[in-house]
Amino acid sequence: MKSVNTQKVWFITGASRGFGLQISKAVLAAGDKLVATVRSKPQDLAAQLGNHEHLAVVTLDVTNEEQAQAAAKQAIDTFGSIDVLVNNAGYGLLSGVEEATAQEVKNNYEVNVFGLLNVTRAVLPYMRVQGSGHVINISSVGGLFGYVGWGIYGSTKFAVEGITEAMAQELAPLGIYATVVAPGFFRTEFLDHSSLVKTSNEISDYAATVGEMRSFAAVVNKKQPGDPVKLAQAFVKLGHAEKPPVHLPLGNDTLAKFREKTAAFEKEITEWYDVITGTDHDDVAA
Structure with missing residues (x-):
């Protein structure tokens, strides 16, 4: 993998904690410029990142399209370009x-999907004028593989996967790349109350499935295998890659789950091959 060592301008949403904070730290440490967005208290994040000369912290609720447009313009007014957009803001x-x-x-969906689209629509016009750029959307292992208790959240990430695949094709002739990153289980605040919502409605018939997942989530919190600092370094490499991939699963757990899914899919195709291939019109089949 070749990389380009020129200084980049990054725009990262949801930068106050978790992946967003770690990626922000890594971007500044790499010598790049950064526009980091937070929903409130921008001064706190600026102080946390050392009030860096290459840093601009902007207030942004991604569900507010007008704020997204204003934040993108502020980034351009401050640094002159947006080279890498990281759509990180989201919750479980x-x-x-x-x-x-x-x-x-x-x-x-308002945050994980429509918020991502708000920010993307705000940033892409500037990338199209530049004739360059890289949109990095954060999905999840739950966007590649359905998990008990995570069906709704996972569906938002399945949407992000599909959106990014289409964008990669639409943007390629314009000199812009799109990548969807699917992290596995990393030791962040994702399972904390600050980032995770649990429904008040719990149906007893799901105690053995969703109920067990609720118990597991409480036990596994802060014991996940993934290292967020190493993930942040992977993002820096991705942002500087000359030809970035469309898909980047991160973590051995993500890779194992994806391979498990594709193997099961192939098995079902074999078992249902005649049915799958027997639905074309007769003149087409002939």
Whole structure:
């Protein structure tokens, strides 16, 4: 993998904690410039990042499209370009599919999907003018593999996977890359109350499935195998890659789950091959 060593301008959403904070630290340490967004108290993040000369902290609620447009313009006014967009802002929803209310589902999509689209629409016009750029969308192992208790959250990340795949094709002729990163289980605040929503509605029939996942999430918190600092270094490499991939799963757990899924898919294809291939019109089949 070749890399370009020129200084980049990054725009990272949800930079106050978790992946966003670690990636922000790594970007500044690499000598790049950074526009980091937070929903509130931008001065706190600026102090946490050392009030760096290459840093601009901007207030942004990604569900507010006008704020997204203003934040992108502020980034351009400050540093002149946006080379790498990292759509990181998001949160988890631990719930059985039936348990989640319509409002809880909508809220999760507002941030994880529609918020990502708000920011992307705000930034891409500047990248198109530049004729260059890289959009990095953060998905999850839950966007590659369905988990009990994570169906709604995972579906938002499945959406991010599909959006990014299409964007990669649409943007390639314009000199812009798109990558979707699917991290596995990393030791961040993801399972803390600050980042994870649990539905108040719990159906007893799901005690052996979703209930067990709730218990597991409490036990595994801060014991996940992934190192967020190493993930941040991977992002710096990705942002400076000359030809970045469309998909980048991060973590041995993510890779194992993806291979497990593809193997199961191939097995089902073999078992249902005649049915799968027997649905074309007769003139096409002939």
